[in-house]
Amino acid sequence: MLKKKVEFDWSGWLYGLISLGAAIALWMIISHTEAHVVFATPAEVWKAFLEGLLSGKLLLHIWASLRRSLSGFILAFVCALPVAFVMGWYRPVRLLLEHWVKFVKSIPPISYITLIIVAMGVGEAAKVTVIFIGSFLVMVINIYQGVRNVDNTLIKAAHVLGAGDISIFFKVVIPASLPYVMVAARLGLASSLTTLVAAELTGAQMGLGQMIQEASMYFKMDIVLMGILIIGIVGTVLDRAICLLERRLTAWQETRSI
């Protein structure tokens, strides 16, 4: 009903291509100046990419990084949901936790990586823990804002339709906060990737951060640049995936323009 026909967005694609072409052109120009010492050319980066792909090593790096950041992120998401909802719904819990959440969130995870490594060793657990903490706090704050922002008229409407506190929580508060949950998931995922690289730079067997670190020691700038770009691409792809999910789950939103 009332469904608009989705037309192919020619101008959007055209400008996208122009923008991409311009970026590559700029990259080529820069890499053909003295900056070449640091900036490898697109061709060199492409070659490094193919070599990594063919040797199979690159995929192992990507997989190691993805597994770390996704397990930290998913764990954080699963924990952040109940904590944030309880914080938003019960005043005493909010008063007890809010300041601590905000305080720890204001500390960049990189600064407590050392502490966690000393406590937990250099293994996977330490890295996942650092990713978890950063991602968890970002998501708690955002989901809990959503719970606090639920339109009071909707709660009143549910009350007069005979809903008790439990029904209101499950049938009004949770669906009404869903848009915030989706935004929180995007921010939490971005945070998990940021922390991931920092955690991997401190020492790891595998992973994109480790790959960059190692390549820079031998001054292989093509691999460094390639690693950076892959992190960007992975981040973008994951963000788009959540975006698509968000559009499906919260299509009912008034402000969403399709």
Next chain:
Amino acid sequence: MAGNSEHLSTGVIKVQAKDVKKIYPTSRGDVVALNGFQLDIKENEFICVVGPSGCGKSTILNIMAGLEKPTSGEVLVDGKSVNGPGAERGVVFQQYALFPWLTVKKNVEFGLHLKKLPKEEIGRISDHYIKMVELQDFKNAYPKELSGGMKQRVAIARAYAMNPSLLLLDEPFGALDAQTRTQLQTELLNTWETERKTCFFITHDVEEAVILAQRVIIMSARPGRIKEIVDVDIPYPRTQETKLTRRFGEIKNHVWSEVYNEYLEQRK
């Protein structure tokens, strides 16, 4: 003024507001929103409340709905003291208050599911009331796809679906354009005549109050109390043509000047 006696078929008291007082504590001292509010509403009666903003009209409605508690005094519905919201009292809000993640049909069925009625019955009831507000073609649409008037129709259908004996309407047409508003007034009057529910309707539109109500309550501001109760002795069914009659004009002018005086008083 006995023109409406045929509509007050039972004469049984439905709602009794007994010396209701409401004080809101604020940082600049207490604000008395209502003081000594006293009113009896008969079964099936249509009451409209008009008054300047800040006269406590919404406060008394919220107290009747059970969404707020009076500081002192009480409201009785069917002889029982109101203590929290209940499904026998339906409320229609100015801001529609539809659940944006539910379709029209699911919105209308929201309270019915809470009542744990059998599935077929829920479907039958929602179909009936969606038909009543003429939104059959939109029953699977989401609120964002509807105009303001359609949204308010859904809210009215949702309230009626619960089969309340008392309907509380808080400036339901306040946000609508003039044309949609008159259309919904006519629809509401028709529904009231067929469904026979007691209506307590708050508005700031004097014409709307007079075309709908059997009795118009004029409130005075700060502290909110009843200034005058005007009987509208114009027989039903009323239509938009009723607004052209001499009697309608007289009553409307009277109510309007009273409300205006109240407004001037308030500004002093």
